[in-house]
Amino acid sequence: MQNFEIAWIFSELADLLEIKGEDFFKVRAYRRAAKALARLEQPVQELYRSGKLSQVPGIGKAIAAKIKEIIETGKLAKHQELLKEIPAGVLAVRQLPGIGAGRARALFKELAITDLTELEQAAKERKVRSLKGFSAKLESDILHGIEMMRNRQNSIRLSVARELAAELKEFIKLLPGVKAVSEAGSTRRWRDTVGDLDLVVAADDPATVLHAMAAYPRVKEVVRQESQRMVVNTWWGLAVDLQVADPAAYITTLHRNTGCKAHYAKLQEIAQQQGLHLNHRGLFNQAGQHLPIQHEQDIYETLQMTYIPPELREDRGEVEAARAGRLPAVIELGDIKGDLHIHTTWSDSALQLADVVQLCRRKGYAYAAITDHSRSLKIARGLEIERLQEQHRLIREMNEQMEDFTLLTGVEADILPNGELDYPDEILETMDVVIASVHTGFKQSKQEITRRIMRAMENEHVDIIAHMTGRILGRREPYEVDMEALIETAAKTKTALEINASPDRLDINEIYARKARDAGVKICINTDAHDAKRLDEMPYGVAVARRAWLEPGDVINTLDLPSLREVLR
């Protein structure tokens, strides 16, 4: 069992107990434990075997015993019992914006609502508004929320797909007769969300692979089986579409299954024009003979164009650009020289200042900016001015001890509802990096929130606007902003826009990042890390930049430190 599967049980247990009305501090203890487990770098099973579970902060005697039960039996009795009492659908109801544990409980107890469909019915019949704690407005918000939830059913965050892909590839690689295996489809193209996970395997004997796949522990049920293909549902809620190819046709199958469809169709058409034929079996000449294909590069070369990396295969002009030899040399992970948005224990992160230095150094970065939350964000222990200055003094001292690495002083200052920043200018001007972002007042009108962010950009001390549309994938829609106007203002004020690399955000997205670049706006790719694991999420941000066709020169954290300082000045 993986850490986050165990963490998930505790987090669901917390939700169930909260809905039941159990002591809130107990609920919070389970949440803390879940968070601690998800954050662990080492497998929980290992800690369990060495008897070190209770050493993890947030895990005491009772929770350690429950972890033992989960590891040994695969489930938790207390969790199972609660699920019998409170149907899983109630948890989905609780996920709706505006519905917390209290309102979910009221709906369940008073109206016997056990899932979203029943809630929708009740809301349409105007039965919800009369409950204590509800209103006509909330009732219509509920209907909106249900609609929203339905619309995103097929979108699972890329990180989930990539983690499952990594695990499945390890497993499949070791099966007898397997020559190669790769993810394909939108997972390989690094789309922010995916509908399913496509895998392509090169193997002599498809039956062996399919048989092993069907028996794999993550697999819940086989949905479809053909001689060389299998579709399964997994316990992670993500379907896997596995295609086994003859080793000779592996590259062309992988290429076709990577898509996107429109991109592939264009290549087929170009092949046709050149008297060739392209399909998943190979690339053929007029006589029907196989042309040698060792790598995907060979396909593009034969079709007389530059190689197009998977991230760019979206039929957004890349085929035309590649034929004209005008495809940009897009940014790579190795171009990144530092991370400019990192939180520490000074506010709400698990990282110590020294951890940031150590981990970023190990990545080969030359610098990193410490940007903790500002004072108004109480929930995140935002820093009062004195604390912020104390931290900056400490950082300057640390820098004196280091030659090959620099910590930059900074802050993630809240943009207050009126567009002012959370600290006065004389404080902001003392630090290296000022990030500005919105954390409250999402319900402002499009005009208000746009104007608010524009005002922040107009502050000369603001260097970067972080996660500008505020979306949390699968949980919160982006807020209404006039992107055109914001990009224009960012260009005018020379404010960089962040690509937040967290797979939960990926904000701004590739569409806006490309528009911003075209308007002359610089981009900064940041992890916004709150723990060591999330510091590793830079590749997701780089993927967004690649999909936006960005080159290293478009991204400020590819610069060496002196040039970066020049830009930030």
Place this chain on the structure above:
DNA sequence: AATAATTATATTGTCGGCAGCTCTGCCGA
């Protein structure tokens, strides 16, 4: 339920906006 310390017991991230049985509970950052 975990933690710290008074080793039996207190504490455990805060606070503004919202809606409606207007001083309170709920929600969300």
